[in-house]
Amino acid sequence: MTTSLISMGGNLGNVAQTIDEALQHLQRTPGIEVIKSSSLHRTKPVGADAGAEFVNAAAMLETSLTAHELLDRLLAIEAELGRVRTIHWGPRTLDLDLILFGDEIINDPPRLRVPHPACWYRRFVLDPLTEIAPQFVHPEKRTTFAELRGRLLVRPLVVSILGDHGEIEALIASMQPEVLHVNLRSLSRPQDVPTNDDGLLVRFPMNQSTSHNLAAFLPQLSKRISWLDVSNHETDQRQTLVDILRSVGL
Secondary structure, rough: OEEEEEEEEEEOOOOHHHHHHHHHHHOOOOEEEEEEOOOOOEEEEOOOOOOEEEEEEEEEEOOOOHHHHHHHHHHHHHHHHHOOOOOOOOOOOOOOEEEEEEEOOEEEEEEEOOOOOOOOOHHHHHHHHHHHHHOOEEEOOOHHHHHHHHOOOOOOEHHHHHHHHHHHHHHHHHHHHHHHEEEEEEEEHHHHHHOOOEEEEEOOOOHHHHHHHOOOOOHHHHOOEEEEEOOOOOOHHHHHHHHHHHOOOO
């Protein structure tokens, strides 16, 4: 049996009831036992088209299924309870995400990545997870979920952004007045890179000049707990930063 953690959430219909029904579906599935679940958390939506406030929770399972079999069961339960996938990050009746599968690291894109690549900085995942599994260790960050959550509670939260200096400076100037509990910083030169690992270190798209300036540092920086690489995101930079700040609970 493998101990697994899942995240649950939605913002359409009676989400509390839907989450309860999902737990019942899981409990009735051969090879799955629901060990415990968290309380319900109300959270702000993430994404320009996400819709209204969400209700989120988490659960701990023991399972004899493989990670891919468990994922298939989660997706089937979503469909059974009315999930329809039309808009990316749109309103939904139910999300069931596989966050942790034992201490395994699974990289099978786009089908499955474990641990879930965004779980370490999303408060709507971390808050319920720390209720039921605070001392569980993130296999890649090598830090407990309680510690990952604690890092995001510091105020002001330092968010350092690696990117093209002019664009990032303009973005920070437009957004800083709206986010009073965040210290936004632009990094484009080696001497700008902080020596500590506080807050978030976010990599935005870079031109060749900026990439060249930071090339020697990037492999080392990518090993930090704070590292968040969004350089391949297709959304505009402002919306990306808004989504990150919303995710960390701001």
